[in-house]
Amino acid sequence: MTPLVSIEDLRVAFNGVPVLRGVDIALQKGEAVGLVGESGSGKSVTWLAALGLLPRHAQVSGSVRLDGRQILGAPAGELDQVRGGRIAMIFQDPASALNPVLTIRRQLCEALVLHRDLQGNAVKAEARRLLDLVGIPDAGRRLEAYPHEFSGGQVQRIMIAMALAGNPDLLIADEPTTALDATIQAQILELLSTVRRELGMAMVLISHDLGVVAENCDRVAVMYAGRIVEQAPSIQLFADPVHPYAQGLIGALPPLDGPRRRLTAIPGTVPDPAHMPGGCAFAPRCSLVAEACGLAAPTLAPIADDRSVACIRAEASRRALLGIAAE
């Protein structure tokens, strides 16, 4: 089956400094994939680059296919059909994504007119249906309100409604709940999963919060310094992480129940993109580092069905496993 979206060897550099160093990821229709990693790991840049949303001075190379068709570097007219129509995106700070001097109706209708063949009253009726769908009470009246009249959680709901205006096949949610309070975060995550189920939409959930990703995604990719270092079904990744960085991230998360333990902090900090270490970018912080780690950057290699890891130690353990199987 052709994947809905497949990204291969996507690279991005700003002023010659590489920030994305070869990302491969594919998404099936209706699948929810989580992207985790720390700030600067390239989670957002991956999708901004894929959709041609980076500033012109960014150097982008690689391949991004939507239903098998190359969209990286596609003409603006074609990309306009993709953005909002096939792939929609929502961001962390919903308030700054809306125009403060236009009513919600104007902004929702604009998206509908651009992406759907609707005229006159049908546009307004659809705008109202979308607001209803995302759980804004009294949708008919609230359409005439301005963004500042809504709370933070409601503004994010409106952004979701706008993203849904073009009936996209894929929604990229970039830290959609990071700016929200815990109880509102739970509401928005529930809304996203309901909408996704009802519309059969695929989703990429970008988050620094492992818990959020674990609960809402089928599959997770962990990014570090511009590369994917581990990719696995959510349950497997959190139960049994293989890459030392993924292990470190999970160990650094304080438990909410059970006995308290000292957190296993990852020493040091994320490398500066302008002075990336040779070989594996995580090696300077890794507790399992071996001499070979400094020689060449490990590639993302499968270790099981639907699981891959970019770590030479993982490859060694996989060979050991295969050896046992062969006996």
Next chain:
Amino acid sequence: MSSPLVEVSAISRTYAMRSGMFGRAAAVHAVDGVSLTIARGQTLGLVGESGSGKSTTGRLVLGLEPPDRGAVRFDGKPMTALGTTAWRAQRARMQMIFQDPLGALDRRLPVATQIREPLDIHGIGTPAMRDDRVRELLRAVELTPAHGARYPGALSGGQRQRIVLARALATKPDFLVCDEPVSALDVSIQAQVVNLLCDLQAQLSLTLLFISHDLRVVRQISNVVAVMYLGRIVEIGSADDLFARPEHPYTQALVSASPAPGRRSAGRIVLSGDPPNPAARPAGCAFHPRCPRAIARCASEVPALSAVGGDRQVACHLVTGAATRDAA
């Protein structure tokens, strides 16, 4: 030794807020009758959503602003009036660290100078001793003297927060108020700072008031946790017990809303409605419009914080009502 270091009794703080440019001034009860005690060497965690009054509570406890009602006692003595010599002496014993270390540091001064500043202000030691103390503090937060010569802009977020921590510790305080100290940091760096804070607390027998919206971090570091909602404490108890068996419907929703790897969202309590507006506090229990279990009494009568067994106190008619029935 057995008396608590910090005793807060029924403090309240009200701000006047205008809605819009020409709106009428409304009273916002940021903190409304909060009482707490923090034992020496212990950590009290304060959790709640934005607008719950946790930061204001921290500022009142430190004496950065006076409460409208109620009183704060530090080491058995009442807080001294702002700006006096006695206040200065007391302030050297209590310090605060905030969420944004870059905002708390001067970008135009090397960080070592900034760590030294409280020593200069309070006239602690000779100049040579102060330099030694700065090196010692840098070591305590696991940085080198080379880091001290740098400017804040040349340090990472985690390193900056260590500098802020070193400066807060310069005067050898007994009490530290930490307001969201790790919220702006990435998970792996957050773990470094949390571990450091735990170690320093044990070494220096510090007493901490730890304010955060992150339940995981609060549980990791606290002995006792208080949950705030719209300016009041709705539940307080020992950290492990509170998160394992939350009694108040709001605490239950908060714990349930905290996502955990390896747990799917089945059975999650999702509260309806928006976070409440502190300027328009609902009558009765402030939580009742969002509470899945609210009864008629909740809309009219404010529940008092009362003991429900062990060291737990809960302000909820449903919980305390049931407890009194069991006792009868």
